[in-house]
Amino acid sequence: MRERPDMSDEFQMGAIAATRAMRAVFPATPLLKNEHLSERFGADIYLKREDLSPVRSYKLRGAFNAMRKVIPDQRVFVCASAGNHAQGVAFMCSHFGVRGVIFMPVTTPQQKIQKTQMFGGEHIEIRLVGDYFDKTLAAAQAFCATEGAHFLSPFDDDDVIEGQSSVAVEIEDQLGGMPDRIILPVGGGGLSAGVRSFFGDRVSYTFVEPVGAPSLGEALKAGHPVDVSPINSFVDGAAVAKLGARTFARLKGADPADVVYLSEDRICVSIIEMLNVEGIVLEPAGALSIEALGDVADSIKGQTVVCIASGGNFDFERLPEVKERAQRYSGVKKYFILRMPQRPGALKDFLNILGPDDDICRFEYLKKSARNFGSVLIGIETKSAGAFGPFLKQLDDAGFTYTDITNDETLAQFVI
Template sequence: MVPRSQKGMMEHPMTLSLADIFAARNAISGIAVRTPLVPSPAMTEVAGAPFLMKLETTQPVGAFKLRGAVNAVSRLPEGTKGVACCSTGNHGRGVAYAAHAKGIRAVVCMSQLVPQAKVDGIRALGADVRIVGRSQDDAHAESIRLCESEGLIEISPFDDPHVVAGQGTIGLEILEDCPELAMLLVPLSGGGLAGGVALAAKAINPAIRVIGITMDRGAAMHASLKAGHPVEVEEVASLADSLGGGIGLQNRLTFDLCRRHLDDVILVTEEEIYRGMQSIYFDERMVAEGASAVGHAALLAGKLPKASGPIATILTGRNVDMAAFTKVVTGEDVPLGDVTVKGQRHAA
């Protein structure tokens, strides 16, 4: 892969290979952990096939984003003054953690839509936080400005081959633990996770069905795939806030990866995400973000195609706004900007 330039921008290659993902696994070993793949008896009963959960919630920063961040930071040129990034929360945590481990400065730019709990968590890891505008695009513009004015190097949350390769290590682990997997459900946002995991999974087993799942409002990658090119969407508040943000009109990597390797994209409503979060809490006894719950949400809503064998989903993170989470698990209404998700009790 092509190294970063001293100006802080990345010259992206046109392709990413399985070899890059194996190299990333070596680079992140000892900082990001190999997470467990565990069965869900409750969802197995619903699916009529073995249903497995990849617990990225057990990473040191509580989310999968640590993998890509560590791999990207490990590739920085000697003498790097610091890094900057834009984030909806979890990427910022990963970059802050990885930068602290390397002893360099990290600046994380976020929009006003990011929950305060995620902002506080990033500050606690020693990063400088900048709150800019009301969109990921606004935060990204500030990240670029910092790189140009202060000599920092940008680490994209998704459109960076080192980041994508790091996220792709999840696919390696899942297929090693369950070689007979028939369907893999991947939360879909900017495509760093979905593109990397799908590339790894398809390279190992071309017959596996990889499905991206995202919210039905403000889903940039889905809209872009439908249009045939990257497009902008209006960002809105969501229970799956980690899936918010655009993919960049100049996207050079993840749009193509998702277009080539995802078999389908499924949209879930806020009400369905709400039920998915409840299911993970009550049936799995776990705390997880709304983005982690989209696989459960799609299954419970009857939106998944029939699988010929085991199904796996990725629980991407646990860094949820606990005030909103408490409303969900107690069956209360949850206001999300101009809409309110009506409360509903979990059916035992």
């Protein structure tokens, strides 16, 4: 049993009290052993299913705790969010019967606006302000200053951090003790700060960030929060440009070696796998901890590991993009610019090179670069990444000229 850190006792008492208070609003989310992952990694892998909360993410925990601390003195609450935080605040405004004003960017998808309105009902007002989040945030804070409303930070607030720590309280209770390792996603740091403050050094940690928003990793290197803009917003639940000051104060002792960075395309592999194999719907941030198992596979053999599936607010209109990214990362789908001779039979010669499991998923003439040749964008999907080796060798032997553009992000934005 590892020793508890300083401040742990006081923080734990607050976390336990917050967790008990939550039971009047919603039940504990399940902690479920996943046999599929346990067998693959030779460990006891449990998923903490925050995707099964009333708003399909852990965010309502922090919103609940921060609001209960100031009610009844405060009756108007404000947040700036286009995602899970907005839905958590809306849910709690309805529960407490208080007014909420939720600022969202003008570019927020209609599905997220509708879900937020559904959770908040008549108790909330949604204001669409700004094309980018910084304008939205400034409008929310200006409203608070003029109206005397209470601003609810998505992560950089001690009461929010305490509320998120209820995830750890439930894990210890449900598991009947300590896991060997906790794997959890990091955005602004509210969840990770809460969990680490509760468990202290009694467990090992793996903190997972998308490569396009490495706010924790860069903060640990610099010794303070730094702005990592511009960020990739694909993993929207963890795409935060700067770690919170309060969250960093609780995470600054973390080992930088415990931070794992995952590419946005790689995360899509776990989203598709969990949907197809387990029937579990996860948003990109919710899949971070599961995909990171591959990075710690050698060190978790025989251990008890908890992956926090932080959310399942997935817009199925994104599914084609997620599948596309997963296939490209897995190597079963590639795109080429092919220089096709302009002669009878050239296309047939190319088609004869394809194997029985190779499927053309895109074929488009881009331009004729010369009288005797034309440029073709071609996408090929196969069952195994290894099939491309023999295929490309046959292209070379046949004298075809081609360029693999699968991983060229600039070209992909325009032609794929």
